[in-house]
Structures are given as structure tokens and as C-alpha cells.
Amino acid sequence: KAYYKFDEATGAVVDSTGTYDGVDSGVGVTRNVSGKLDKAFNFTSSNEGVAVDTLFDLNAPWANGMAFSLWFSPNEIIDSSVGCQSKCMLFYKDNTGAYEMQLKFESDGKLYFRSGDGGGGWNVYTDINSWSPGTWYNVMGVYDPNGVDGGSKEFILFVDGPEICSNCEADPNSWLADGSEYDLTFGLYGPGNNEKFNGRIDEVGFWNRSLTSAERAAVYRNGNGRYYSQFGDSVGATDVEFYYGNSEATVP
Numbered sequence: 001k002a003y004y005k006f007d008e009a010t011g012a013v014v015d016s017t018g019t020y021d022g023v024d025s026g027v028g029v030t031r032n033v034s035g036k037l038d039k040a041f042n043f044t045s046s047n048e049g050v051a052v053d054t055l056f057d058l059n060a061p062w063a064n065g066m067a068f069s070l071w072f073s074p075n076e077i078i079d080s081s082v083g084c085q086s087k088c089m090l091f092y093k094d095n096t097g098a099y100e101m102q103l104k105f106e107s108d109g110k111l112y113f114r115s116g117d118g119g120g121g122w123n124v125y126t127d128i129n130s131w132s133p134g135t136w137y138n139v140m141g142v143y144d145p146n147g148v149d150g151g152s153k154e155f156i157l158f159v160d161g162p163e164i165c166s167n168c169e170a171d172p173n174s175w176l177a178d179g180s181e182y183d184l185t186f187g188l189y190g191p192g193n194n195e196k197f198n199g200r201i202d203e204v205g206f207w208n209r210s211l212t213s214a215e216r217a218a219v220y221r222n223g224n225g226r227y228y229s230q231f232g233d234s235v236g237a238t239d240v241e242f243y244y245g246n247s248e249a250t251v252p
Contacts, residue, residue, distance in 0.1 A: 002052075003228050004186075004204040006031075007039045013050050016228050022052035022184070029187065033200060036071040036136045037225045040202035043187040044075070047196050052184040065144040065210030068103075069219050071136055074199040078131040079109040088197045089189045090139075091204070103139070104195065105131075113141050113157055124157055126164045133199075138220055144210035161220055203228075 003016040009032040013022035024031070028047030032039050041050065072090060090111075093101035102114040109129035124141075131137065140158040142148050148156045157165040186204070189195035203225055211219070219226050 001206045001208045005228055006041045006202050020052050022050050024050045035202040037203055037227055040200040042200045043197050045196055045198040047187045049188040050186040064208060067142045067207040067211040069140045070204040071138050071202045071225060072199055073136045074131050074133050076133050076198055078105050080129055089195045090197055092185045092189050111139060124155060124165055124168055126157055126159055127166055128159060128164055140216055142211055149213050
């Protein structure tokens with residue numbers, strides 16, 4: 001659906017699928033820093049984010065499921081007592097008057113994924129509540145209406161490979177967001193808001209379908225990450241694929 005390598009030293013923040021380029025606010029975001037793979041963007045506590053101004057179409061209902069993956073490395077410890085006391089946001093997908101998708105740290109140090117339509121929502125959060133500065137972490141969220149990996153849970157968070165949320169939702173249909181297309185923002189809740197992430201973000205991917213366990217393993221690659229150009233490599237009996245609109249295409 002969309003993939004951001006965050007390798008650009010200047011200019012547009014490029015979506016490698018060629019659809020949803022973004023812009024960096026120029027405030028509190030340093031480019032061209034060391035990343036998980038090649039370069040990354042460093043977001044400070046004063047950042048004004050990176051916005052994908054093009055209308056980013058990743059709205060529910062997700063008939064084929066959905067998934068996301070990103071790497072992050074905090075600049076300061078994140079736990080229940082230090083750092084990220086104001087809901088530090090890794091990404092936020094807006095829906096007017098409501099939250100559509102949020103991936104954020106709360107004051108308890110846990111990483112939350114939240115989705116909702118203004119009338120209510122649901123928090124799915126990690127069991128991990130302490131994150132070390134300078135360490136790269138991978139987080140994936142996977143939704144499959146038929147159950148992730150054929151199991152009973154339809155939405156699961158994974159950190160550095162395994163499932164890491166004891167409250168992952170068996171049936172999230174009541175809280176999946178429904179709304180129009182609005183901006184996707186990395187690093188903060190929205191312009192002028194204090195919910196800002198302090199750290200590096202790299203290799204962010206969104207799929208509008210579920211990912212299998214083999215595909216997740218291929219993206220994570222034993223903690224080494226996988227270059228976007230390698231996503232077409234065979235992964236067991238399947239390939240990691242992106243969807244373009246309603247058509248399916250294997251990433252080159």
C-alpha cells in the first residue's frame with residue numbers, strides 16, 4: 001500500500017510504491033541520520049512531524065485485513081516514570097473529529113495501537129513497558145478478519161518477532177475505524193500538539209491486507225530488517241506483496 005524508507009536527505013518524503021509522498025515540516029526533524037537500514041529520520045521532542053498530505057487511503061472496513069510495520073529507536077528511555085509522558089506518537093492517521101489509527105506510547109510506558117470512529121474505540125497494547133534509548137525495535141500490527149494465522153484473534157501486535165500483547169483483540173470489528181481519507185502524520189499527534197515522539201523512525205510499511213507468519217518473518221529477518229527492493233523474494237510458498245488500489249502486484 002505504501003512504504004517509506006526515510007532515506008531522503010532533502011525534498012519529498014518518498015513513498016516507494018509511488019503513490020503517497022509526504023512532506024517534512026522542517027521543524028525538529030533531522031534527516032540523513034543512521035537508520036536501521038541505511039538512513040532514518042530523527043524526531044526530537046520539538047518536532048512538527050512528517051505529514052503525508054496526499055489523502056492516504058487506508059480506511060476500514062478492511063475486507064482483506066491490514067498490516068503495518070516500522071522500526072523505531074528512542075532517544076531517551078521510555079517507561080512508566082521517564083519520557084513520553086504525553087502520549088508520544090509514532091504515527092497518526094486522522095479522521096475528522098475522531099481518531100482513525102494511532103500508534104503511540106502512553107504514560108505507563110506501553111506501546112498502544114488504537115482505532116475508533118469518535119463514538120468509541122479500543123486500545124491494544126504491548127506487555128513491554130520499558131524501551132531503551134539507542135535500541136532499534138520493530139513493531140508490526142496485523143488484522144485478519146478470518147483470524148491472524150488462522151487463530152481466534154483478529155488483531156495482534158508483534159514486537160521484534162513474537163506476539164507481545166496479552167489483550168490482543170479476538171473480534172475488533174466494533175472498534176475498527178470508518179471514515180474518510182485524511183492525512184497520515186509521523187512523529188506527532190498533529191501540528192501544534194505536544195504528543196511528540198523523541199527518536200528515530202525507519203522503514204515504515206502499510207499493507208491493505210494481512211501478512212502471514214512467513215511474510216512477517218521475511219520483513220523482520222531475524223532482527224536485521226529487509227530492504228524494500230527485496231520484498232519480491234520468495235518467502236516459503238508466498239511472496240510479500242503490496243496492493244495498488246483494488247489490484248494486486250508483487251513489489252519488484
